[in-house]
Amino acid sequence: MLAVLRRELRAYFLSPTGYIFMGFFLLLSGFFFTYSNLFQANPSYLGVLGSITFIFLIVVPILTMRLMSEESRQKTDQLLLTSPLSVTGIVLGKYFAAVGVFLITLLITCLYPIILSFFGTIAVWEIIGGYIGFFLLGSAFISIGLFVSSLTDNQVIAAVVTFSALLFIWIMDWVLSGLPTDRVSGIVFACMLVAGVAALVYFSIRNIYVCAAVALVGLGIVAALYFTNEFFFDGLIVRSLEWFSLLKRYDNFSMGILSLSPIVYYISFSSIFVFLTVRMIEKRRWS
Amino acid sequence: MVQVINLTKRYGQHIAVDNVSFTVDKGEILGFLGPNGAGKTTTMNIITGYLSATEGSVKVDGFDILEEPEEVKKRIGYMPEFPPLYMDMTVQEYLNFVSDIKKIDRKTRARNLDRIMDMIKIGDVRKRLIKNLSKGYKQRVGLAQALIGAPQVLILDEPTVGLDPKQIIEIRNLIKELGKEHTIILSSHILPEVSAVCERVLIINKGKIVASDTPENLSRRLGDTGRLSIRVAGPEKQVLKLIGGLAGVKSVESTGAREPGTVDILVEAEKDIDVRRPVFYALSRAEYPILHMKPIDLTLEEIFLQVTTQEREVS
Numbered sequence: 001m002l003a004v005l006r007r008e009l010r011a012y013f014l015s016p017t018g019y020i021f022m023g024f025f026l027l028l029s030g031f032f033f034t035y036s037n038l039f040q041a042n043p044s045y046l047g048v049l050g051s052i053t054f055i056f057l058i059v060v061p062i063l064t065m066r067l068m069s070e071e072s073r074q075k076t077d078q079l080l081l082t083s084p085l086s087v088t089g090i091v092l093g094k095y096f097a098a099v100g101v102f103l104i105t106l107l108i109t110c111l112y113p114i115i116l117s118f119f120g121t122i123a124v125w126e127i128i129g130g131y132i133g134f135f136l137l138g139s140a141f142i143s144i145g146l147f148v149s150s151l152t153d154n155q156v157i158a159a160v161v162t163f164s165a166l167l168f169i170w171i172m173d174w175v176l177s178g179l180p181t182d183r184v185s186g187i188v189f190a191c192m193l194v195a196g197v198a199a200l201v202y203f204s205i206r207n208i209y210v211c212a213a214v215a216l217v218g219l220g221i222v223a224a225l226y227f228t229n230e231f232f233f234d235g236l237i238v239r240s241l242e243w244f245s246l247l248k249r250y251d252n253f254s255m256g257i258l259s260l261s262p263i264v265y266y267i268s269f270s271s272i273f274v275f276l277t278v279r280m281i282e283k284r285r286w287s
Numbered sequence: 288m289v290q291v292i293n294l295t296k297r298y299g300q301h302i303a304v305d306n307v308s309f310t311v312d313k314g315e316i317l318g319f320l321g322p323n324g325a326g327k328t329t330t331m332n333i334i335t336g337y338l339s340a341t342e343g344s345v346k347v348d349g350f351d352i353l354e355e356p357e358e359v360k361k362r363i364g365y366m367p368e369f370p371p372l373y374m375d376m377t378v379q380e381y382l383n384f385v386s387d388i389k390k391i392d393r394k395t396r397a398r399n400l401d402r403i404m405d406m407i408k409i410g411d412v413r414k415r416l417i418k419n420l421s422k423g424y425k426q427r428v429g430l431a432q433a434l435i436g437a438p439q440v441l442i443l444d445e446p447t448v449g450l451d452p453k454q455i456i457e458i459r460n461l462i463k464e465l466g467k468e469h470t471i472i473l474s475s476h477i478l479p480e481v482s483a484v485c486e487r488v489l490i491i492n493k494g495k496i497v498a499s500d501t502p503e504n505l506s507r508r509l510g511d512t513g514r515l516s517i518r519v520a521g522p523e524k525q526v527l528k529l530i531g532g533l534a535g536v537k538s539v540e541s542t543g544a545r546e547p548g549t550v551d552i553l554v555e556a557e558k559d560i561d562v563r564r565p566v567f568y569a570l571s572r573a574e575y576p577i578l579h580m581k582p583i584d585l586t587l588e589e590i591f592l593q594v595t596t597q598e599r600e601v602s
């Protein structure tokens with residue numbers, strides 16, 4: 001894992017990618033810092049962190065687009081996958097390299113609050129808390145980018161799809177408010193989920209009987225839930241999609257509150273996408 | 288050393304490798320011969336653990352690729368068809384990286400790498416970026432990569448494809464040299480190539496093994512095509528008539544005139560009959576000098592056709 005991580009970090013700084021990411025990030029964050037803290041003589045740095053989260057939308061695709069896709073394009077994945085490394089080790093090495101570049105960039109932005117501290121006292125612990133949240137939020141986005149780059153061997157496609165996925169997460173809260181919350185739509189949604197899973201099963205193993213069995217079991221669970229706890233379906237759509245609402249959980253950090261549950265949430269979110277990436281690569285071998 | 292048992296690989300409905308079984312003994316150099324799309328690369332990718340088989344199993348040194356992949360991968364050095372090189376690294380950096388991922392002890396590493404670079408003759412480009420190397424050098428770096436960690440088994444997928452004749456000879460000699468210390472499986476779509484280096488040849492076509500023999504036996508079985516290409520100084524019509532009337536000649540046709548006053552003809556003999564002498568006497572008696580006469584080698588397609596029909600006749 002360390003060897004992959006080292007190589008990946010080197011690659012970031014031997015190609016323009018690492019510098020573009022850092023440059024873009026520092027430029028935008030510097031602009032917001034200058035504008036809202038320096039010009040307005042405002043000592044609240046957390047506000048800056050909160051308002052620059054949109055940068056992820058642009059810089060995360062740059063950072064993650066070539067992670068896995070370039071390996072399959074250059075066929076170097078043959079080297080990695082036939083070496084004694086585990087797939088998990090390879091994927092984690094890549095993930096931590098991207099997160100590492102992000103972390104280095106973030107450490108540079110620590111200069112801003114240090115500049116602020118010359119002008120007066122700053123809320124040190126709150127800012128550290130805010131940074132932790134910001135870092136975890138970014139890492140979760142990076143995990144999405146990592147996963148997307150394992151789906152294609154084309155960097156541009158990886159970047160565009162990552163951007164769209166992040167954009168979707170951005171507008172989610174807004175979309176959520178417009179979604180139906182009644183029981184019937186919840187049941188319909190649950191049935192669609194079952195159909196989706198069954199279709200996925202069919203396309204991965206191409207066995208209609210297994211697929212039908214999965215669909216039946218899924219529908220059975222839906223029916224059982226309906227007869228035991230029909231309230232389960234009230235607002236199911238919103239509750240399911242809220243799981244993806246990464247930004248909402250950042251609100252706490254933005255207010256300077258450091259609590260455990262969003263930290264756990266971000267870490268599990270990233271772990272799930274790292275895991276999905278591993279599964280994706282394993283699955284390719286079987287296809 | 289390597290056991291492949293009832294290996295099948297399906298891509299959707301398409302069967303790329305169809306129930307293939309073979310074993311390779313320790314120290315053997317096995318050639319894997321087949322036209323493009325025969326399933327050579329797929330088989331090799333499965334042995335090295337890059338792909339998973341749909342059915343069947345692979346054992347290397349007694350370890351199953353699915354059950355103990357790490358043990359298998361430690362014992363195999365793989366040079367894929369396209370050398371898996373990182374273009375942004377120098378040769379030295381790249382080989383260090385490969386040593387890292389193969390978990391080679393850092394203390395002995397420098398010495399091992401020097402030895403490999405010496406043998407493959409890439410020492411003089413060690414500081415160069417891989418993307419600036421010529422095709423031949425890239426191929427060698429790909430080979431060097433496979434040798435790191437002194438694996439017992441080397442798997443080389445079309446190691447000479449795209450090289451010029453001089454480089455081909457160098458790589459072949461290198462492979463022969465490596466064969467003294469390693470078990471080697473090597474694929475190719477050129478018969479002379481496997482004959483030159485291998486002790487045993489498996490012929491694979493459309494995912495199936497159609498023949499397995501020593502190169503000598505194969506060329507004996509396949510060498511005699513019964514067809515001759517002859518250039519005769521004489522009039523086309525008479526020559527064709529003369530040769531066509533000989534006993535043992537199945538067919539004769541003209542392939543045109545390449546030199547003024549001559550004709551090139553293609554003679555096909557009846558099975559197991561050598562018509563070279565009768566052809567010579569007939570033409571010399573008629574005072575049509577033979578300018579050259581040579582047997583026609585089988586093309587790869589014909590080899591497969593012949594091998595498959597022979598097998599069918601046997602069974």
Ligand SMILES: Nc1ncnc2c1ncn2[C@@H]1O[C@H](COP(=O)(O)OP(=O)(O)O)[C@@H](O)[C@H]1O
Nearest residue numbers: 298301303321322323324325326327328329330
């Ligand atoms: N990823 C893939 N998806 C679908 N078919 C494939 C794939 N890879 C190879 N094939 C097919 O499998 C067959 C064997 O290919 P391959 O093993 O590359 O042959 P060879 O190396 O002998 O030229 C070919 O018909 C090829 O089209």
Ligand SMILES: [Mg+2]
Nearest residue numbers: 327328329368
């Ligand atoms: Mg091939």
